[in-house]
Amino acid sequence: MLGVAVADRSGLLAAMLRAGVAKVPARWMTFALAFTAMVAHIASDAAYVALVPLGGLAFRAIGRSPLLGIVVAFVGVSAGYDASPLITPMDAVLSGLTTAAAQTVDPGYVVTPLSNYFFSLASSVVLAAVITFVTEKVLVKRVAALPPEPEEADGQAAHTAGGTPEVELALAPEERRGLRRATVALVLYLVVIVVAMIPTGSPLRGEGGSIVESPVLSGIAVVLGLLFALLGAVYGRAAGTVRGGRDIPDFMAQGMREMAPILVLFFAISQFLAYFKWTGVGQVLAIRGADLLKDLGVTGPVAFLGIVVVCTVINLAMTSGSAMWALVAPVFVPMLMLLHIPRRPPRPSTASPTPAPTPSPR
Numbered sequence: 001m002l003g004v005a006v007a008d009r010s011g012l013l014a015a016m017l018r019a020g021v022a023k024v025p026a027r028w029m030t031f032a033l034a035f036t037a038m039v040a041h042i043a044s045d046a047a048y049v050a051l052v053p054l055g056g057l058a059f060r061a062i063g064r065s066p067l068l069g070i071v072v073a074f075v076g077v078s079a080g081y082d083a084s085p086l087i088t089p090m091d092a093v094l095s096g097l098t099t100a101a102a103q104t105v106d107p108g109y110v111v112t113p114l115s116n117y118f119f120s121l122a123s124s125v126v127l128a129a130v131i132t133f134v135t136e137k138v139l140v141k142r143v144a145a146l147p148p149e150p151e152e153a154d155g156q157a158a159h160t161a162g163g164t165p166e167v168e169l170a171l172a173p174e175e176r177r178g179l180r181r182a183t184v185a186l187v188l189y190l191v192v193i194v195v196a197m198i199p200t201g202s203p204l205r206g207e208g209g210s211i212v213e214s215p216v217l218s219g220i221a222v223v224l225g226l227l228f229a230l231l232g233a234v235y236g237r238a239a240g241t242v243r244g245g246r247d248i249p250d251f252m253a254q255g256m257r258e259m260a261p262i263l264v265l266f267f268a269i270s271q272f273l274a275y276f277k278w279t280g281v282g283q284v285l286a287i288r289g290a291d292l293l294k295d296l297g298v299t300g301p302v303a304f305l306g307i308v309v310v311c312t313v314i315n316l317a318m319t320s321g322s323a324m325w326a327l328v329a330p331v332f333v334p335m336l337m338l339l340h341i342p343r344r345p346p347r348p349s350t351a352s353p354t355p356a357p358t359p360s361p362r
Helices: 002-009 010-023 025-043 046-061 066-078 089-102 117-144 152-161 164-170 173-197 220-239 248-258 258-279 281-295 300-315 321-338
Strands: none
Touching: 002 010, 002 025, 002 220, 002 248, 010 025, 010 046, 010 173, 010 220, 025 046, 025 066, 025 117, 046 066, 066 117, 089 220, 089 258, 089 321, 173 220, 220 248, 248 258, 258 281, 258 321, 281 321, 300 321
């Protein structure tokens, strides 16, 4: 969040979102806006502030109802929350909660922010496609049935937004320069990490030269934090939004002030998890639940469907994803582990040259 705060306050994230929809053909605008909302999840709640008005301006610029663009942007940010082709701060939060829950069964098990990446990547594309389909097949007809707005209201809306849609969507020369330099900084940052990991004995590799279990992946939150801070600083210097080194800690402080409600929530969550672990209630529920599902012959897909239904019902009363996962993870995660549902693809052991015994079928 410290790194993302620098990227946000410097204007980098807003410029990226505007660049994502500025020159999109009209027939692709709905999907582009929905998918841009998936990318915007990296800004957490700030995505609402940046993308919702941008959605209205983008649709207005191609001659469509701004209301429709606002709905697409809002649904993309909220209904598809945390599904993103990029690693988001929420991935770090949820992976920490999952690690705490999994270690009640396997004390050495660690879930990283990258553990859910492929599912999140695929979900972002699927959700963007679903939003596009519903918008074009259902919402377009409903918006067309609404009474047209008078020209005076349209003019006032454009004035309130700060100018014409074309001015709002178009990037200024200094913004384009900042994006170019930020792209160069991104490439150099990735090249440095890759080159540093090439030697087998590199300190950035894990035990036995492993890349999967390397400090880079296990500490991906730090790597991403430094990356966004670097990109935000480079962009800000080029665009003029960062005038000196003192601006960087100021941006971080502003971002942490917005984190205060989440920190309060985490305090309550930490007490909840501690009492769950101290009393053993989570393990009892997980073991009883696993035994019940085994007796009923429930397989992985059926168990997954049941978890989705339970989480959906909880969502009606608890809209915070981190709070809900803190509630259900201490039960669901150990239960699935006790059902022997694979947590990750098995890797051959390098500890001994003798072949591993063939596992019995389950």
